[in-house]
Amino acid sequence: MSDVDVAVQRINSDVQNNLTKKNGAQAIHKSVLDIEVDLTVADIAAADYCIRREIFKFITTNCNPETNDFIPKLSNAMKNLFTLFCFAQKVTSTNETFASYQQIFEMLSLKQANNLFPIMDELCTHFRKNPAQFTPAVKQGMLRLCNDLLRRLSATGSRDIKFSGKVQLFLTRLFPIDEKSALNLTSNFHLENTTEFTEAEKSGLPLDEAAVKKYLEEDKKVKLEVATGTTRSKLVSQMSTATEAGEIKDEADVKTEKMRMPSEDGECDDMDTSVGADDVFNDSTVKKPTIEFKTVGSTTITYKLYRAIWSLQKYFNNPKLLFEEDNFKEFERYAAQVIGLFTDYQVDVTHKNNKGANKTPKAEVKDAQNDENSATFPKYLTSEQLTHLQIKDPQFRHQIILQFLILVQYVKAPPIKQNLQRSAAMGRWVQIFSKKVDALLMSMNNHDFCQQLMSHEIGWTQWKDRSCPSLLVNNSEKATFPEHKTISGTRKRTELNCEMLKKESKRLKLAVDEPSEFMEFIKNEKYDDMPTPTQFFDDFKIDDSVWRYKALRLLAEKSRLFFQMPPSKHCFKPLKYYLESMRERIKKEAAEWETVEDRAKREAAEEKKMESATVESDEEEDMEEMNTSKAEEPEKIEEVDPMKEAVTEADAYKLAKCLGTSDDEKLWEIFALRTLRMKVRDLRDIRSDTDKLGDRVKMCIFSWQGSGASDTSKTALHNSIKKTPQLASVIKEASDWVA
Numbered sequence: 133m134s135d136v137d138v139a140v141q142r143i144n145s146d147v148q149n150n151l152t153k154k155n156g157a158q159a160i161h162k163s164v165l166d167i168e169v170d171l172t173v174a175d176i177a178a179a180d181y182c183i184r185r186e187i188f189k190f191i192t193t194n195c196n197p198e199t200n201d202f203i204p205k206l207s208n209a210m211k212n213l214f215t216l217f218c219f220a221q222k223v224t225s226t227n228e229t230f231a232s233y234q235q236i237f238e239m240l241s242l243k244q245a246n247n248l249f250p251i252m253d254e255l256c257t258h259f260r261k262n263p264a265q266f267t268p269a270v271k272q273g274m275l276r277l278c279n280d281l282l283r284r285l286s287a288t289g290s291r292d293i294k295f296s297g298k299v300q301l302f303l304t305r306l307f308p309i310d311e312k313s314a315l316n317l318t319s320n321f322h323l324e325n326t327t328e329f330t331e332a333e334k335s336g337l338p339l340d341e342a343a344v345k346k347y348l349e350e351d352k353k354v355k356l357e358v359a360t361g362t363t364r365s366k367l368v369s370q371m372s373t374a375t376e377a378g379e380i381k382d383e384a385d386v387k388t389e390k391m392r393m394p395s396e397d398g399e400c401d402d403m404d405t406s407v408g409a410d411d412v413f414n415d416s417t418v419k420k421p422t423i424e425f426k427t428v429g430s431t432t433i434t435y436k437l438y439r440a441i442w443s444l445q446k447y448f449n450n451p452k453l454l455f456e457e458d459n460f461k462e463f464e465r466y467a468a469q470v471i472g473l474f475t476d477y478q479v480d481v482t483h484k485n486n487k488g489a490n491k492t493p494k495a496e497v498k499d500a501q502n503d504e505n506s507a508t509f510p511k512y513l514t515s516e517q518l519t520h521l522q523i524k525d526p527q528f529r530h531q532i533i534l535q536f537l538i539l540v541q542y543v544k545a546p547p548i549k550q551n552l553q554r555s556a557a558m559g560r561w562v563q564i565f566s567k568k569v570d571a572l573l574m575s576m577n578n579h580d581f582c583q584q585l586m587s588h589e590i591g592w593t594q595w596k597d598r599s600c601p602s603l604l605v606n607n608s609e610k611a612t613f614p615e616h617k618t619i620s621g622t623r624k625r626t627e628l629n630c631e632m633l634k635k636e637s638k639r640l641k642l643a644v645d646e647p648s649e650f651m652e653f654i655k656n657e658k659y660d661d662m663p664t665p666t667q668f669f670d671d672f673k674i675d676d677s678v679w680r681y682k683a684l685r686l687l688a689e690k691s692r693l694f695f696q697m698p699p700s701k702h703c704f705k706p707l708k709y710y711l712e713s714m715r716e717r718i719k720k721e722a723a724e725w726e727t728v729e730d731r732a733k734r735e736a737a738e739e740k741k742m743e744s745a746t747v748e749s750d751e752e753e754d755m756e757e758m759n760t761s762k763a764e765e766p767e768k769i770e771e772v773d774p775m776k777e778a779v780t781e782a783d784a785y786k787l788a789k790c791l792g793t794s795d796d797e798k799l800w801e802i803f804a805l806r807t808l809r810m811k812v813r814d815l816r817d818i819r820s821d822t823d824k825l826g827d828r829v830k831m832c833i834f835s836w837q838g839s840g841a842s843d844t845s846k847t848a849l850h851n852s853i854k855k856t857p858q859l860a861s862v863i864k865e866a867s868d869w870v871a
Contacts, residue, residue, distance in 0.1 A: 139178030147182040152205040157215035164223040180228035230273025246295045327445035329514040337435040426520040429480030440466040451542045665722040775847045782871035784830035807852045808836040
């Protein structure tokens with residue numbers, strides 16, 4: 133008995149009992165190493181043999197029909213097998229481990245393999261963390277396993293496309309991007325991937341535009357003949373021929389036939405034209421069938437366009453053909469037809485969308501239900517009956533245009549190893565065609581996306597031209613740069629400022645509850661240094677720029693005459709000059725701004741001060757008398773005669789009503805020129821500004837008040853009205869116009 137047979141007998145039972153159990157690798161590893169001498173090649177071969185035999189036996193016994201615990205136990209067996217591979221002291225060989233994996237997937241159906249494949253992700257994670265264990269033998273075993281699966285999946289077509297994607301993603305994560313076995317270093321094309329489409333002899337589409345035009349002219353001619361009564365004349369001629377041949381009927385029969393003639397009682401449209409050959413009413417021109425063409429926008433789909441679309445796939449599949457003159461001319465013709473079709477359709481769609489922008493929601497919903505643009509095709513279907521729908525599909529058009537871009541880039545910069553030379557005609561075509569494609573992509577709102585994809589394509593092409601160098605960067609190759617002096621100083625100052633701000637923030641948080649003299653001063657109810665308008669304008673600080681600014685803001689907010697037209701002598705003058713010339717006027721108007729409520733508040737504050745003061749000396753009594761006299765001053769202001777106040781806006785509107793009752797339409801102009809002594813130029817400006825009489829009178833009065841007159845009170849205005857003969861008869865008393 134050989135050493136292998138002895139080792140098999142020793143470890144066979146442990147493999148049978150622990151291979152399909154969870155964490156059974158520990159027991160198997162211990163059983164293989166349970167010998168007094170060192171581990172030999174015979175012991176490793178025996179372990180490989182026992183494991184493969186047990187896996188084969190388990191699958192054949194439980195695979196068909198599949199038991200409930202088949203996949204879980206088989207997953208445990210694969211995990212235990214990989215755990216034995218990962219031990220520092222190996223008891224199995226690398227080649228046999230991955231050969232066992234390959235055997236497992238070969239014995240399973242595709243459905244079972246799909247359920248078991250997620251366990252391979254654990255292998256991928258382990259090898260990415262431990263790249264030293266990803267040896268060439270491991271790479272070869274994993275490649276063989278995945279290629280066998282992909283070979284089986286390719287025969288099922290799109291039925292198991294999801295499982296095929298899992299395998300492809302697994303290979304992508306497992307192998308680096310510069311793995312030579314995954315690269316097409318020779319830049320070969322998959323020439324077996326051909327696109328078949330309907331031939332011209334079997335097509336039901338019109339051949340070209342000329343065939344469509346010819347059919348439409350014939351159809352129009354037939355309809356014109358039917359409309360003008362040509363068919364009826366043929367019917368009469370046929371009856372005349374029958375009569376001349378001897379088939380003459382009696383007069384009564386002829387009358388009966390005449391009465392029952394379909395053309396006279398309106399039954400001609402309901403006649404059955406599909407009767408036998410003996411029917412004299414049968415005519416090929418009337419019976420000719422109608423053909424419906426497939427249209428995309430304003431373009432009719434012909435076999436010429438259909439062939440152009442699908443003939444391009446030959447050149448997309450093998451761009452080397454373009455460097456042959458005959459093939460390039462054919463491709464140029466097909467490309468011009470397809471790009472022209474896409475451009476025309478995009479223009480029609482854009483025009484339709486702009487035209488339908490004002491549709492009601494119900495109409496939009498109805499159009500969306502009937503619109504064929506919602507049809508999408510995830511793969512190429514070359515049936516001619518689907519061509520008009522595919523052209524309306526934006527994804528289909530986007531795929532074709534993206535293929536054009538890749539092909540144009542291939543012509544611009546062919547692979548260096550191919551030794552392809554571009555002609556001058558191809559160079560000119562590339563420039564013109566690229567502009568057309570860019571314009572089309574801009575109208576489809578896909579330009580930026582396609583340009584990004586093409587930038588990636590250019591990068592991969594250049595990488596392949598350099599024979600696919602490794603993309604991994606070792607840590608030792610990283611460059612170290614000395615720190616810049618200016619930048620380092622700025623960084624240190626910034627860090628120091630941040631630390632100071634943190635300390636200040638902590639100090640402020642601790643001092644929140646501590647009393648502060650500033651907070652007590654602000655919280656004091658008596659703290660109010662806001663002067664009243666009268667107090668502000670008492671001290672006319674004309675030389676202080678800050679005071680002038682505050683005065684300007686205050687006048688703009690409260691003065692009713694501030695924004696009216698200034699006198700001509702004040703135009704284009706400095707602010708200082710304006711305030712100085714309007715000093716008395718401003719003081720007088722500021723006194724009117726104080727309302728009764730303001731005065732009451734001020735009196736109450738003064739009384740409170742007066743009550744709180746203690747009378748201890750004669751000086752305090754004198755002070756109290758002074759305060760009392762000051763408190764009585766506002767009462768004098770209240771007793772001012774209303775006629776001595778300035779004319780208000782309400783007075784102006786009431787005066788306008790008085791002037792408007794007269795038959796003389798120009799009475800307000802007499803009031804402006806003779807009563808207020810205004811200039812003709814100012815009157816002309818007021819007339820052009822507004823047509824309302826009330827606004828005109830108001831503007832005249834405000835202009836008079838701002839002209840610098842010595843007295844602009846109501847009494848002065850009433851006296852001027854009395855001195856004007858044209859107004860004296862209309863306005864007799866001041867109460868007629870004073871509000």
